[in-house]
Amino acid sequence: MNPQLLIVLVLLAAAIAMFALGRPRMDVVAVLMIVALPLTGVLTVPETxxxxxxxxxxxxxxxxxVGEALSRTGVTYRLGDWLSRTAGTSSARLIVLLMVCVALLGAVMSSTGVVAIFIPVVLSIAKRLGVSPRQLMMPLSFAALISGMLTLIATAPNLVVDAELRRLGHDGFGFFTITPFGLAVLVLGIGYMLLARRFLAGDDDGAVLATDRSTFPALIEKYGLAERERRLKVGRRSPLVGLPLDDRTVRRDFGLRVLAVERGRWGQKTLTLGTDPGGFRIRAGDVLLADLAGHAGGAGSAAGRLGVAELPLGEGFFVETSRELGLAEIxxxxxxxxxxxxxxxxRMHDDHEVDVIGIRHGNDLVSRAVSHERLRLGDTLLVVGSWDAIRRxxxxxxxxxxxxxxxEAEERVAAASRAPLALLSVALMIALMVTGLVPNFVAALIACLLLGLFRCIDLGAAYRAIHWPTLLLIVGMLPFAVALEKTGGIDLAASALVSWLGGAAPALILAGLFAVTALIGMFVSNTATAVLMAPIAISIAGQLGASPLPFAMVVALAASAAFVTPVSSPVNTLVLDPGRYRFGDFVKVGAPFAVIVGLVAVFLVPVILPIHP
Structure with a gap:
C-alpha cells in the first residue's frame, strides 16, 4: 500500500467515523474533506x-x-386527500394506497419532502380509522425508500452511480432502467408490510400524537361558523352575476359578505378569496362562501332575493380549503x-385583507352580526383570509x-390554481429525460424555468427549497472516487472482494457487493455510500470481464435499501417520533426486508441486465 493511498484511506475513515457519530454535520464533514484533499498532494485543486x-x-x-413547486401548487396534498377518501375505513387498503402513492410521488421529487408532507395526512387518517400510527408510519418510510428504486432521478445515489459509469466510458442507466427492480420491490414491500404491521401494533391503537394547537374543526365549533356561514350556488338569473367580487353593493344592499368563491376550472375547484379579488367577477355556477349574519332574513330570504341555492357547509368545507383559506384567532x-x-x-377587509367572522367577549360568543360590535380588552377575534395576510x-x-x-397552517398552498401547469412542466421534464433529447440536468432546468414562468414557485422559494447540505455532501465526497482511483485504492478493494469470494458464482459476488454496500449504508449517507462503492463495483466487473451495468445496479439498489435503522435515512428519522418507534422496531422489521431486497437484486438483476451480454 503506497503512502498516498494510506493518506486517502485515513481521510476516508475519518469522514466515515464523523458521519457515523453525527458530529460535525455531514455537510461540514464534506467541506473539511474538500479542504484536506488538495493539501495531501493526491489531488489538484481543480480535481478536488x-x-x-x-x-x-x-x-x-x-x-x-421541482418538488417544492409540486407542494406549493397542492399536487401532493390533493393526492393525500384522495388517499383519505379512497381508503375508506380499511387499514389494509390504506397501506396499499399509501405505499403506491408515496412511491410514485417520490419517483419524481424528494422522498424526504414526500414523507414530511404525508406525516400529518397519515396521522389524521389514523385518528379517523382508529388505528395506531405505528402501523402506518413505517410503511410510509419504506415506500419513500423504495421510490428511489423506481426512476433514475428518484434519489441521488442513482445519479451518482450513473455518473460514475459514464465517467469511466460505459453506457449509463436509462430513465427507467431501474424501474423493473423497483416495481418488484414495491409489490413485495406492500405484501410484507401487510404482514409485518401486526408486529408494529401496540397498546396505543387509535391514539395519535397529542397537540395543544387549535384546528379548523375546533375553531368552527368555538365560533359557531356552521350556523352562520353558508355556501350559495349562483343561478343564471341571479343579480350577482357579473358583479365584481369586491363590489360593496353586495354587502350594503343584500347584507351578504362574500368570503370566498369556488369555481370549477380545468376539472378542479379553484378558490378566490374575497380579500384578494384581483378583478374577479361572479359567474353563474360559482359557489359563494358567504357570511349571512348581516342578512335579516337568513339563508332562505337570501336564496329568494339573490337567485342562489344553498349547499351544505359543515366543517368539511373549511378543512378542504384550509391550504388556501386561513382561519386564525387574534x-x-x-x-x-x-x-x-x-x-x-x-376596515379589516381593505387595510389588512382579512375579514372578521367571529368574536368572543371572554367566554361569551357573539352570535349576531359582528360588523357593529365594539371591541374591548380581552376579546378574541376569528379572522379569515390568506395565510400570508393572517401572518402580516x-x-x-x-x-x-x-x-x-x-x-392547518403548515399545509398552506401558495399557488393551488396552477397545479395543472406544474404537472405539465414535470411531464415535459420526464418526457425529455426519457427520450434523451437533452441532458437530464437541462431537462430539469427547463422544468424549473417553466415553473417560474407559470408562477408555480418564486425565486426566493426556489432557493429555499434546495437542500444545500445534500449538495455539499455530494460535492465533498465525489473527489474521493478520483483519489482512490489515482492511488490504486479502487483496484485494490475490487481485487480484495474478488479474492475473498474466490471463484464464486456471479450471483454470490453480487450478493457480497449488496451486503457490503447495505452495511456501509447503515451508518453512512446513502449518497456517500454510492460514491464509494460504485467505482469498486465497476472495477470488479472489469476484473471479471463482465458488463458493469448489473454490478452498478446492485450498488444503486443496496444504497436505497436503508430499512434497518432509524438513522439509515432521513425518512426513517422523520417517522421515528410520530410512529412512536424504538431502534429495535426498525431492526426487527427492516432487516428481513433488506434481505428480501437483496434477493431481488441478486436474482433479478442478472436476468434483466445480463452479466455477460
Missing amino acids: LSGFADPNVVLIGALFV ILPPSSAALGRTVAEL LGAPGGDFIALELPV
Missing part, C-alpha cells in the same frame, strides 16, 4: 472542486425546486388602537396579536 461542475449536482438541486393588546372601535370602523396581521408591534396558528 470537480464536483461543483458535475451535471448531477445541478440536476439534484433542480429536482428540489387578540387585542392593551396598546391597540382598535380598542373601543367597531369592526366596521377598523399578527406581526410584532401592530394593533393585533395572532395566537398560535392552527395546525
Whole structure:
C-alpha cells in the first residue's frame, strides 16, 4: 500500500467515523474533506472542486425546486386527500394506497419532502380509522425508500452511480432502467408490510400524537361558523352575476359578505378569496362562501332575493380549503388602537385583507352580526383570509396579536390554481429525460424555468427549497472516487472482494457487493455510500470481464435499501417520533426486508441486465 493511498484511506475513515457519530454535520464533514484533499498532494485543486461542475449536482438541486413547486401548487396534498377518501375505513387498503402513492410521488421529487408532507395526512387518517400510527408510519418510510428504486432521478445515489459509469466510458442507466427492480420491490414491500404491521401494533391503537394547537374543526365549533356561514350556488338569473367580487353593493344592499368563491376550472375547484379579488367577477355556477349574519332574513330570504341555492357547509368545507383559506384567532393588546372601535370602523377587509367572522367577549360568543360590535380588552377575534395576510396581521408591534396558528397552517398552498401547469412542466421534464433529447440536468432546468414562468414557485422559494447540505455532501465526497482511483485504492478493494469470494458464482459476488454496500449504508449517507462503492463495483466487473451495468445496479439498489435503522435515512428519522418507534422496531422489521431486497437484486438483476451480454 503506497503512502498516498494510506493518506486517502485515513481521510476516508475519518469522514466515515464523523458521519457515523453525527458530529460535525455531514455537510461540514464534506467541506473539511474538500479542504484536506488538495493539501495531501493526491489531488489538484481543480480535481478536488470537480464536483461543483458535475451535471448531477445541478440536476439534484433542480429536482428540489421541482418538488417544492409540486407542494406549493397542492399536487401532493390533493393526492393525500384522495388517499383519505379512497381508503375508506380499511387499514389494509390504506397501506396499499399509501405505499403506491408515496412511491410514485417520490419517483419524481424528494422522498424526504414526500414523507414530511404525508406525516400529518397519515396521522389524521389514523385518528379517523382508529388505528395506531405505528402501523402506518413505517410503511410510509419504506415506500419513500423504495421510490428511489423506481426512476433514475428518484434519489441521488442513482445519479451518482450513473455518473460514475459514464465517467469511466460505459453506457449509463436509462430513465427507467431501474424501474423493473423497483416495481418488484414495491409489490413485495406492500405484501410484507401487510404482514409485518401486526408486529408494529401496540397498546396505543387509535391514539395519535397529542397537540395543544387549535384546528379548523375546533375553531368552527368555538365560533359557531356552521350556523352562520353558508355556501350559495349562483343561478343564471341571479343579480350577482357579473358583479365584481369586491363590489360593496353586495354587502350594503343584500347584507351578504362574500368570503370566498369556488369555481370549477380545468376539472378542479379553484378558490378566490374575497380579500384578494384581483378583478374577479361572479359567474353563474360559482359557489359563494358567504357570511349571512348581516342578512335579516337568513339563508332562505337570501336564496329568494339573490337567485342562489344553498349547499351544505359543515366543517368539511373549511378543512378542504384550509391550504388556501386561513382561519386564525387574534387578540387585542392593551396598546391597540382598535380598542373601543367597531369592526366596521377598523376596515379589516381593505387595510389588512382579512375579514372578521367571529368574536368572543371572554367566554361569551357573539352570535349576531359582528360588523357593529365594539371591541374591548380581552376579546378574541376569528379572522379569515390568506395565510400570508393572517401572518402580516399578527406581526410584532401592530394593533393585533395572532395566537398560535392552527395546525392547518403548515399545509398552506401558495399557488393551488396552477397545479395543472406544474404537472405539465414535470411531464415535459420526464418526457425529455426519457427520450434523451437533452441532458437530464437541462431537462430539469427547463422544468424549473417553466415553473417560474407559470408562477408555480418564486425565486426566493426556489432557493429555499434546495437542500444545500445534500449538495455539499455530494460535492465533498465525489473527489474521493478520483483519489482512490489515482492511488490504486479502487483496484485494490475490487481485487480484495474478488479474492475473498474466490471463484464464486456471479450471483454470490453480487450478493457480497449488496451486503457490503447495505452495511456501509447503515451508518453512512446513502449518497456517500454510492460514491464509494460504485467505482469498486465497476472495477470488479472489469476484473471479471463482465458488463458493469448489473454490478452498478446492485450498488444503486443496496444504497436505497436503508430499512434497518432509524438513522439509515432521513425518512426513517422523520417517522421515528410520530410512529412512536424504538431502534429495535426498525431492526426487527427492516432487516428481513433488506434481505428480501437483496434477493431481488441478486436474482433479478442478472436476468434483466445480463452479466455477460
